[in-house]
Amino acid sequence: MAHFTKATSVKDWLNQRLAIEKVEKVMASEYWIPKNINFLWAMGMVLAITFALLLVSGIFLLMYYQPHVDLAFDSVNFTIMREVDFGWLWRHVHGVAASVVFLVIYIHMFTGIYYGSYKKGREMIWISGMLLFVTFSAEAFSGYMLPWGQMSYWAGMVITNIFSLGDLHLNGLVEWIRGDYVPAQAFLSRFFMLHVLLLPLAIMGLIGLHFAALRIPHVNNQDGEEIDFDAESKKYLAGDKAGSKVMRFANDFMSKDLMVVGIFLIFFFYLVFYNYGFALDPVNFDPADMLKTPAHIYPEWYFLWSYEILRPFSVNIGLMAFGFAQVIFVLLPWLDRSPNAVPASRRGAFKVWFWLLLIDMIVLTAMGKLPPEGIFSTIGLVAALAFIVLWVALPFITMNEKKV
Amino acid sequence: MKNKEPLILVIVIAFALLTYWLVEPFAHSQMHKHVEGKNFAYADLPALTKVGNAANGKELTMGAAGCTGCHSIIKEGAPAGMDPVTAAQSYGVNPPDLGEAGVLYDAKFLAELIKNPAHALKVEHKFDAAKGQMHPMVAFYGAGGDIDQEVADMVAYLQSIAVKKDELTPKMAYENACGRCHEMRYEKWTQIGTKPSFKFEKDLLAFDIQVLEYQNALTAYMGKLPPDLSMYIRSRSEHFLSTFIENPQAHLAGTAMPRVGITADTAHKVIEHMANSGDTKRDERASIGTNVMWYILVFAIFAFLWKRSVWRDLH
Numbered sequence: 001m002a003h004f005t006k007a008t009s010v011k012d013w014l015n016q017r018l019a020i021e022k023v024e025k026v027m028a029s030e031y032w033i034p035k036n037i038n039f040l041w042a043m044g045m046v047l048a049i050t051f052a053l054l055l056v057s058g059i060f061l062l063m064y065y066q067p068h069v070d071l072a073f074d075s076v077n078f079t080i081m082r083e084v085d086f087g088w089l090w091r092h093v094h095g096v097a098a099s100v101v102f103l104v105i106y107i108h109m110f111t112g113i114y115y116g117s118y119k120k121g122r123e124m125i126w127i128s129g130m131l132l133f134v135t136f137s138a139e140a141f142s143g144y145m146l147p148w149g150q151m152s153y154w155a156g157m158v159i160t161n162i163f164s165l166g167d168l169h170l171n172g173l174v175e176w177i178r179g180d181y182v183p184a185q186a187f188l189s190r191f192f193m194l195h196v197l198l199l200p201l202a203i204m205g206l207i208g209l210h211f212a213a214l215r216i217p218h219v220n221n222q223d224g225e226e227i228d229f230d231a232e233s234k235k236y237l238a239g240d241k242a243g244s245k246v247m248r249f250a251n252d253f254m255s256k257d258l259m260v261v262g263i264f265l266i267f268f269f270y271l272v273f274y275n276y277g278f279a280l281d282p283v284n285f286d287p288a289d290m291l292k293t294p295a296h297i298y299p300e301w302y303f304l305w306s307y308e309i310l311r312p313f314s315v316n317i318g319l320m321a322f323g324f325a326q327v328i329f330v331l332l333p334w335l336d337r338s339p340n341a342v343p344a345s346r347r348g349a350f351k352v353w354f355w356l357l358l359i360d361m362i363v364l365t366a367m368g369k370l371p372p373e374g375i376f377s378t379i380g381l382v383a384a385l386a387f388i389v390l391w392v393a394l395p396f397i398t399m400n401e402k403k404v
Numbered sequence: 405m406k407n408k409e410p411l412i413l414v415i416v417i418a419f420a421l422l423t424y425w426l427v428e429p430f431a432h433s434q435m436h437k438h439v440e441g442k443n444f445a446y447a448d449l450p451a452l453t454k455v456g457n458a459a460n461g462k463e464l465t466m467g468a469a470g471c472t473g474c475h476s477i478i479k480e481g482a483p484a485g486m487d488p489v490t491a492a493q494s495y496g497v498n499p500p501d502l503g504e505a506g507v508l509y510d511a512k513f514l515a516e517l518i519k520n521p522a523h524a525l526k527v528e529h530k531f532d533a534a535k536g537q538m539h540p541m542v543a544f545y546g547a548g549g550d551i552d553q554e555v556a557d558m559v560a561y562l563q564s565i566a567v568k569k570d571e572l573t574p575k576m577a578y579e580n581a582c583g584r585c586h587e588m589r590y591e592k593w594t595q596i597g598t599k600p601s602f603k604f605e606k607d608l609l610a611f612d613i614q615v616l617e618y619q620n621a622l623t624a625y626m627g628k629l630p631p632d633l634s635m636y637i638r639s640r641s642e643h644f645l646s647t648f649i650e651n652p653q654a655h656l657a658g659t660a661m662p663r664v665g666i667t668a669d670t671a672h673k674v675i676e677h678m679a680n681s682g683d684t685k686r687d688e689r690a691s692i693g694t695n696v697m698w699y700i701l702v703f704a705i706f707a708f709l710w711k712r713s714v715w716r717d718l719h
Contacts, residue, residue, distance in 0.1 A: 035718065038409050040416075077635050078590050081685070088685045089692065107416060222408075241717045255707070255714040262704030269700055273693030278428050285639035285682070286631075296435050301427045362419065366426035370434055 028250035032233045034221035035247050041219065042260035043108040049261050050101045050268075051207070057094040058196070060087075065146065067192035069185050072148035073287045089272075092280070096272045098140055099279035102302035104264075105133060113332070114354055117220040119341040123333040124213035130330045132206045135199055140300065142195035148188060149284030154297045156183040156191075162322070166315040182290060224342030224404075296371065304368030305361045309388075311372060312381035321384060328391045335394045338401035346404055349397040353390060360386050439647040439654045444668040449512040449524065454553045456560025465558050468547035469518075471502065479503045480565055488584075488596040492618045495540040496625025498584050498595070506563030507572050508581050513665030514562065515555045518544045525662035526653050569669055574677035577670045582633065585622060585661075590634035590681045595622060626660045637675070637682040645675050 007013035014020045033041075064084055066075035080087035109129070112118055118126035141159065145152045160183065164174045179186025218229055227245050236244035247253055271279070278301070283294050299307050310322035328335075340347055344354040360383050367380035465471045466482065474491075476484035478501055484491070491498040505514065516524035521541040522531040531539040547554055567576075578588070584595055592599045594615045602608040623629045636645065647654065649671050652661040666674065679686065 038412055040412060077638075077682075082590065088689065092689075103420060242719055247718055251714050252718060255711040259704070259707040259711040262700070262707035265700045266697070266704055269693075269696050273689055273696065278424070280638075282639050282641070285635045301423070304427065358419070362423050362426070365423055366431065369427045369431040376434075 028254075029248050030233065031249035032229050032236075032246040033219050033249050033253045034225070034227050035245055036221045036223050036225065037219065037253075038222055039256070039260050040107065040111040041253075042257045043104055043111060045254075045257035046104050046261055046264050047101065047108060048207075049264075050097050050104060051203070053093055053097045053268075054101065055200070057090040057097065058200075060090040061094055062196055067146070067189055069148060069188055069288070072146060072188060076147045077285065092272045092276050096268065096276050096279045098143060099300065099302070100268055100271065101136065102140070102300075105136065106302070109133070109329075110354075110358060113357075114344045115220055115222060116224065116336075116341040116343070116347075118333045119336065121217035122213075122220065122341075125210065125217065126333055127330060128206055128210040128213050132203065132210060133329075134326075135202050135206060137303070139195060139199040139203060140302070142191040142199060144284075144300065145183075145188060145191040146195060147284055148288045150286040150288055150292070150294050151281050151284040151297070153183055153288035153290065154294055155299060156187060158297060159299075160187075162310075162319070166319050220341070222343060224340070224346070298369050301365065301369070304366075305364035305387075308364040308368035308380050309384045311368070312377060312384050321388060324388060324391075335391065336398045337395050338398040340401060340404050342404055347401060350401065353394065353397060356386075357390050360390065436644075437655065439651075441643070441647045441650060444510065444650055444666070444671060446510055446512050446665065449510075449516045452511055452515055452552075452556050452559065454550070454556040456553075456556035456558070456563075458557070458560045458564040460554075461557035461559070461561025461564075464547055464554055465502070465561055469544050469554070469558060470542075471558075474499045474541075476501045477503050477565070489614050489618045489621070492595075492621035492625075497540075497622055498618070499541070500580065500584060502562060504566045504572065504576065504580050506559070506561075506566035507569055508566070508577065508667070508670050509665045510667050511559050511563070513663075514559045517541075517665065518555050518558060519551070524665060526651065527660070527662050529658055530660060572670070572673060574673040574680060577666075577673035578677035581664055581666050581670060581674055585626070585630040587632040588634050588681055589632055591677075595619065628660070630661070633678055633681070635682040637678040642675055645678065646671055649674065 002016075004016050007016065011020070061080060064075060064079050064087065066072055066079075076091070080091055082088075112126060112129065141155075145156050160174055160177050163177055164170050175181060178184075179190060218227070221227065225245075229246060232244050232246040236246060236248075241247075281300075283296075286294075298304065306322060306325045309325045310318045312318070313321055336350075338347065338350065344351045363379065363383040364387065367376055367383060370376040370380075372380065462480075465477070466480075471477075472482040474485065474495070476482055478484075480503070484501070486494065488498040509517075513524055520543055522528045522533075522539040525539075527539070531537045533539075544555065545551075575591075579593065583593055587594055595618050596615055599611065599615075602611065619629055640648070644655070648656075649664065649666065651663055652659050653663070
């Protein structure tokens with residue numbers, strides 16, 4: 001057993017038992033961050049804050065929500081929206097944050113791709129990030145089921161149908177997932193459980209892994225510079241704050257994080273109070289009706305690009321393309337054969353690849369929402385093929401990249 | 405090295421806005437038919453050519469025209485011949501009380517409704533007299549005089565007994581113009597009236613059975629039970645609601661929903677009542693929104709000043 005002495009202060013008492021000073025150093029004041037990074041590096045903090053908003057608003061909503069097919073719709077739209085003080089506010093915060101979190105995730109992802117932050121020891125950061133993307137997607141989908149509106153019901157129907165896997169006709173699997181022949185009580189109960197327990201637990205665990213993965217390789221920087229963190233941090237601690245290439249996480253970088261969070265929250269609350277329609281789809285304010293299919297069934301905007309990779313093909317090919325799109329991002333650290341971990345702007349062909357991928361995914365997103373008719377189908381098909389071609393071409397265009 | 409942050413910010417915002425524009429305004433403009441409102445002018449209906457006489461109108465309404473055979477006018481002492489459930493079982497839907505018809509409905513529409521109900525209601529696809537499909541409301545064929553004068557008299561009478569325009573509340577407008585087909589359970593409204601609080605469950609069940617029987621008759625008449633409108637202010641845009649009420653066929657050709665012929669003012673009140681059911685916190689949202697925006701703005705300014713003071717030593 002360790003040796004304990006009579007504490008001289010509360011801090012000392014805690015220090016002897018929890019080593020709080022050391023923890024504070026490791027986690028914050030001597031957690032070293034490169035100085036040459038821009039506001040895109042604050043997206044992690046923006047995501048953490050958005051997740052906190054989702055968690056807190058979700059806890060309030062959970063106190064009134066009823067996971068029963070006969071009560072769910074009214075518990076949301078009557079109890080929470082009308083009866084509970086500020087229930088409408090929690091719901092709008094939750095709904096808007098669920099949509100905006102994906103905007104920030106995509107910015108965060110494309111930042112990683114642009115600056116090559118998945119290379120040279122940072123592979124686990126990328127993989128844990130992609131696992132977070134997958135669990136956030138499942139969390140968003142399961143949450144979308146809960147108000148039990150028309151879009152909840154029909155999106156649940158369409159997405160679970162995917163698991164029959166076309167000509168494999170795995171209808172038994174679909175029934176197993178639903179717990180019924182159609183989305184009904186068993187379906188709602190289990191998606192409720194997934195949304196409020198299992199997936200949030202997985203997300204919190206993965207956030208821990210994501211942070212841990214960052215520790216050894218350190219944060220990347222915007223110039224692709226290799227920084228000697230030991231030497232630079234010594235310089236900083238010796239008093240040469242301006243000359244050192246690194247800074248403390250807290251308060252140095254955190255002050256910038258918080259500034260970006262402040263600006264982000266202005267945008268976020270503007271959406272919550274004045275422009276929430278995009279995140280709370282009007283169609284979902286009609287109660288679920290299994291006898292009435294909505295004229296247009298579409299997923300939320302952040303799933304549209306992968307939906308459009310599924311849609312333009314025949315069933316089996318579409319499913320294969322869809323599966324390809326779901327896993328291919330995870331493999332990025334190995335598909336990119338280049339030795340350079342520098343910004344895309346200095347990587348020749350990869351630069352073109354990056355902007356083409358971004359534009360292609362925006363085109364896919366737009367076509368995923370538009371009715372699959374006429375010119376929209378054609379554009380969707382071309383964009384889906386382009387997506388596959390881009391990823392297949394990636395190893396070849398990066399293989400011959402010159403070392404910079 | 406020069407600061408690239410402004411450029412990066414512009415690129416991020418530009419791509420985010422482009423995506424937003426594509427999936428929201430643009431996609432929705434492609435998915436939904438655009439119907440232009442015509443300001444409830446009912447230009448397809450003939451204008452009234454005669455000046456009505458309310459006293460003559462009263463005699464016709466209560467007498468020769470036979471209106472009160474089916475319609476009550478409670479405020480004028482003419483009771484309903486049947487309870488709502490029996491009426492719905494007889495006619496498909498409970499014929500409305502005519503007490504406020506003069507303020508709810510457009511005069512041209514009322515006149516056409518009296519002379520040719522299926523035409524005024526735009527339900528001729530369902531009720532074609534030539535095929536023996538009679539509309540449950542019998543057309544008025546005249547009481548022996550000038551039919552246009554007689555119709556104008558009845559319209560004048562209905563207008564004379566109705567409340568003034570500014571006395572018509574959103575709730576009255578909804579219940580009279582929509583409420584015999586559309587439930588609004590968040591406002592405790594059923595097709596047979598406001599659901600009371602009952603002391604005994606037996607009475608509650610008896611009431612629910614009445615509602616159910618009414619709804620069964622209504623479903624048989626309309627083909628489908630008309631939807632509950634509690635949340636329609638959120639599930640449909642105001643523009644959609646307004647243009648749909650003005651002419652359901654323009655949005656949904658062949659729908660069983662009749663054109664109800666309400667005035668622009670009544671339509672405005674009906675939509676306000678829908679907001680009173682489905683968006684009760686809109687005023688609170690606006691006032692809290694303003695406060696939160698100020699708070700966050702001040703927070704952002706302090707965060708910026710803190711960042712600047714911390715970073716002064718870093719350069």
